[in-house]
Amino acid sequence: MTTTDGSDAEHRPWLVITPVVERAILVALVQRHGGTVTLSTDELSATTDVTWALEGFRSPENPGQVHVRLRRLE
Numbered sequence: 041m042t043t044t045d046g047s048d049a050e051h052r053p054w055l056v057i058t059p060v061v062e063r064a065i066l067v068a069l070v071q072r073h074g075g076t077v078t079l080s081t082d083e084l085s086a087t088t089d090v091t092w093a094l095e096g097f098r099s100p101e102n103p104g105q106v107h108v109r110l111r112r113l114e
Contacts, residue, residue, distance in 0.1 A: 065108055079081040
């Protein structure tokens with residue numbers, strides 16, 4: 041994972057979300073839930089009509105932890 045200096049975002053070390061990082065986040069979340077996640081087709085369809093930004097930064101209190109958030113782009 042690559043970090044930027046985060047100067048434009050409260051000086052946090054933001055992660056560059058590449059397809060590899062996106063996949064790692066998805067795999068980690070599925071593993072957290074026991075290896076399977078069930079989603080409805082309606083739920084998936086609802087997310088494809090919107091542009092989302094996936095953002096992440098390393099925790100200043102615990103550098104081994106990454107905070108990830110989803111932001112809806114208007």
